[in-house]
Ligand SMILES: O=C(O)CCC(=O)C(=O)O
């Protein structure tokens with residue numbers, strides 16, 4: 001945990017009612033847990049993943065804590081060093097993003113506060129054909145830990161996809177597996193995020209519940225398949241499907257927060273959900289603390305079509321009225337919406353639009 005974080009407020013409402021799924025049970029193919037997972041994915045798509053009782057989970061927890069120390073170093077690099085590695089969003093997703101961006105999907109058009117370092121899975125694993133982005137030495141020196149984090153997080157994501165393939169899409173487990181091979185080029189990456197602390201009283205819900213807070217990370221749905229998130233301070237909120245109100249997500253020790261992204265909405269023909277979320281100033285006394293998070297995005301391979309896999313025959317040419325795009329193009333289009341340069345929202349068949357995840 002970032003050095004001595006003040007406690008999360010005891011009573012903070014509304015709180016997102018996230019179910020806890022045990023990684024041990026999931027890896028043991030426990031039917032009750034699989035059923036719970038399916039029902040979550042068909043409603044809001046967010047859950048806590050209890051990592052405490054399985055060696056793979058414990059490994060993720062230890063590595064996440066180690067990588068937090070890397071994040072502390074990487075965001076403290078001189079601003080010109082960070083700026084020089086800014087990704088341009090039309091060509092690459094990997095490198096640095098400063099705060100101050102306005103998301104196209106944010107109706108309030110407020111500048112975000114979070115900085116990102118996005119480190120590509122393909123660079124870390126030296127996958128054939130990767131672009132080999134130049135990361136700062138401080139990051140590259142920790143590539144061994146980053147690599148094991150990638151391998152374990154990817155394996156956990158694949159287990160989630162395996163359950164959904166068989167029991168929601170009604171296809172063989174291998175159908176999704178074959179579209180998310182770790183050794184093939186994809187938009188998968190480790191994201192470290194950082195945002196400065198704020199003055200007391202500026203947090204969402206602090207005084208005026210209706211006031212629109214400046215986002216740390218603007219409202220979005222993730223656009224990959226599965227996301228694994230580690231955060232230590234509060235501030236993450238999920239939009240309730242029913243009330244459309246923002247609900248707080250309490251960080252839980254020993255747990256990751258797991259959610260589905262829009263690629264899974266496409267693959268499943270709309271049978272699963274990618275929940276809309278955002279990050280605002282941490283609640284209570286935590287508001288003054290710097291906020292870090294660590295994310296792994298499992299995404300489809302670059303050459304994979306974002307098609308509805310529940311349909312047995314798919315016509316990619318568009319002559320049946322539906323034109324499918326390849327994951328690489330889809331992800332780049334979504335990423336272009338990150339900044340404030342773009343005016344046009346892009347079209348999607350089923351999922352909500354978001355510039356971030
Ligand atoms: O920082 C967090 O808690 C969430 C970050 C997030 O949603 C994202 O990077 O897509």
Ligand SMILES: [Fe+2]
Pocket residue numbers: 220221222277356357
């Ligand atoms: Fe996200």
